[in-house]
């Protein structure tokens with residue numbers, strides 16, 4: 014009988030010592046090495062929203078990997094098709110959880126996007142705007158806040174509706190997607206430190222996020238309340254910055270690395286047991302940072318958890334009141350595929366008295382939000398969203414719960430357009446409601462609100 | 463733009479016709495990455511009528527054509543060897559009709575195998591052939607390859623489940639073969655078409671059997687010190703008169719790869735092999751069968767036997783089994799999935815001999831196979847960039863096939879001949895047999911335009927006459 018396995022486990026991007034010598038396009042080495050993990054079996058095909066939508070091999074994970082490998086090997090040209098496909102991909106990483114071979118597709122496509130960006134192959138006004146936003150607005154708190162201030166005024170004065178007919182279609186759709194910007198009070202910065210209630214069970218850091226804080230300040234506040242009620246002291250380092258997810262997805266690898274490095278330092282200085290994120294996209298980026306910055310990144314990866322994952326592992330101790338609602342939990346791609354967190358949020362929600370978890374078709378399928386994808390690829394995004402809304406409509410819940418800002422926006426906009434009556438909430442908002450509904454709040458405890 | 467492409471645009475529109483070099487590049491092979499060739503174009507018809515027009519356009523422009531499903535084929539069947547047009551059926555994916563009382567469904571070729579079972583589950587029915595690739599492969603591909611699966615042992619291969627076919631013949635004519643009752647009148651043309659590997663025409667609809675979901679199912683996992691004792695247990699189970707739904711052996715190297723993957727099911731990584739045994743039927747009949755299997759396994763040195771506690775655990779076992787080929791990607795960049803059948807009774811000796819061949823050629827071999835049918839899958843992990851290794855892989859593969867034929871077996875169980883085994887056909891068939899097959903093919907495709915270069919060795923493709931004729935040599939790899 015033959016000997017056992019010498020090299021079980023995916024080789025990932027580790028250099029393969031006895032690999033035959035082949036010419037590799039400079040800059041593409043990491044993409045190439047990762048592509049070798051794919052055996053071309055096709056088991057990922059049906060997990061891919063763009064393949065399901067088009068039926069095209071070239072728009073499938075296997076096809077994209079094959080093309081990336083071909084480009085790296087110099088067998089296929091570095092041309093527009095690759096650019097189109099690399100960006101038509103939603104980056105949802107559903108192909109990763111379907112792949113028996115352990116292919117790290119997400120890292121591979123980010124590598125390809127990085128090289129596309131470096132080669133200056135993307136053009137057009139939309140791209141320049143996106144780049145400006147990712148480089149100069151999103152990572153800067155002050156500017157981001159001003160942008161949202163402006164947006165709030167525009168929304169209040171119904172300016173957008175006035176000028177909408179004049180806007181290009183994409184911008185108009187983007188404007189429709191945005192929920193009303195909350196009042197400044199809700200967007201105000203979280204306190205740097207919130208004490209635990211009752212016996213202290215630990216000290217955690219919260220990644221407050223950029224978009225999250227501006228558009229979903231309520232969720233951040235709820236997250237802090239739920240953590241504090243359950244015995245965690247919450248540190249929200251004011252110096253923290255953007256996680257770099259959007260930049261990395263867009264191919265701005267250097268910028269993403271800088272941002273991650275900055276956060277690694279800030280959270281190391283904060284002296285917390287764990288860094289928690291309530292945004293799946295940010296959490297996944299923190300955990301993937303080891304691909305961009307090896308050493309500090311490894312630390313970030315090890316020390317980051319999704320807030321639901323953390324609460325599920327540590328256990329809820331604060332009393333829970335009844336929240337009698339029928340809830341569909343919809344997995345954010347970057348939680349279920351990016352971080353492999355699937356059961357934890359469901360277990361947490363199931364603990365809420367009166368709350369009924371209702372199943373719907375394909376909860377792990379992408380909703381089409383995918384960061385800025387709904388702005389850059391509106392028609393594919395709408396097609397993918399339509400499947401999601403159909404599945405949710407069939408289940409007809411009171412609440413759709415999901416833990417990522419992009420998905421929250423997408424499901425709200427898509428749901429209301431399709432006449433879906435469900436409210437769209439983050440799981441911690443439901444937990445927060447349950448805590449608030451608990452019969453006898455312990456007296457004397459100050460809560461942050 | 464060539465005239466042919468222009469004609470195709472005229473039929474399906476530019477949107478549904480790919481012809482840029484990079485788009486075609488990804489269609490140069492199916493799940494067999496050894497044989498490659500770039501097609502002239504890839505078209506996505508929506509209807510049988512469009513398929514007819516495409517076929518006629520190809521004929522008018524002297525182009526061959528190749529039907530394609532999901533490209534999970536393992537013998538190069540969907541590769542456009544002569545640079546013809548790929549007719550991609552993935553968009554013809556409607557279930558036209560489900561006739562639950564009469565236990566059949568009418569499906570288009572692009573319907574994904576597992577989607578059909580999912581769609582009819584609410585009637586208490588399922589579609590029995592379950593290739594391990596069922597989450598991706600299509601009914602059209604299954605019909606063309608006469609695909610089997612773990613449950614073939616009890617339920618048979620695709621050919622046992624197809625009642626009738628609607629096909630576009632190579633001259634563009636649309637015909638219906640067989641009848642919805644499943645009883646053919648006259649020659650069994652459905653029988654000839656199933657397993658024809660896309661060489662007789664394009665399937666545009668299939669009338670397939672639906673089975674009732676069994677009353678009860680028990681799935682057992684028996685752990686053995688080595689593959690050979692697991693094989694003996696398989697013999698024992700069948701000799702005892704049991705008819706399990708599935709008997710699957712997974713060897714140690716495969717277990718290790720699967721357990722490192724997303725499909726990990728808690729299989730023991732220190733076992734020499736595991737045997738998955740599925741029993742189904744009336745619930746009352748199962749406990750005794752389970753007992754009997756336990757006894758037989760214990761008699762063959764099984765160190766333990768587990769019974770799946772619930773459906774979730776059963777699904778986990780099967781997901782692990784079905785993810786096995788893909789998981790082999792953890793061992794090397796490429797995988798050559800071999801497929802051959804031997805009489806079940808010689809399994810132990812054949813496996814020992816195969817391992818010896820692998821060791822002699824210094825190749826990395828693993829085995830995961832449909833043991834109950836004697837359907838072997840010796841899988842060879844390799845690196846296609848290494849020319850020397852590739853030669854050793856092919857030499858070992860050839861020896862394995864010769865061995866299987868020598869002991870009374872055949873050179874494919876379910877993956878087909880395609881380009882991969884075309885040149886091995888003479889191992890099994892004499893010139894007269896091959897000529898008879900050729901004449902059958904000519905009856906459907908007199909001009910040789912439908913998936914040319916597959917299945918039958920022709921003087922042009924014969925290995926002896928032209929050792930460089932195989933597709934991959936057209937593309938320099940180094």
Ligand SMILES: Cc1cc2nc3c(=O)[nH]c(=O)nc-3n(C[C@H](O)[C@H](O)[C@H](O)COP(=O)(O)OP(=O)(O)OC[C@H]3O[C@@H](n4cnc5c(N)ncnc54)[C@H](O)[C@@H]3O)c2cc1C
Nearest residue numbers: 531532533534535539594600602603606609610660665876
């Ligand atoms: C991981 C893995 C596991 C597998 N497990 C099994 C298994 O357990 N059992 C098994 O039998 N096979 C298995 N296979 C092989 C493969 O999945 C089957 O052969 C399958 O039927 C191919 O279907 P497809 O849709 O991918 O067809 P393709 O690969 O696209 O095509 C296969 C052949 O069918 C022809 N074809 C496709 N559509 C049509 C049509 N509409 N009309 C006429 N001809 C057509 C093509 O020309 C080609 O010759 C496995 C493959 C992989 C990668």
Ligand code: SF4
Nearest residue numbers: 051052054055057112
């Ligand atoms: S499932 Fe994994 S190995 Fe298989 S084709 Fe997809 S990416 Fe490649």
Ligand code: SF4
Nearest residue numbers: 061102103105106108
């Ligand atoms: S990340 Fe999503 S969209 Fe992109 S290839 Fe994978 S499954 Fe498809």
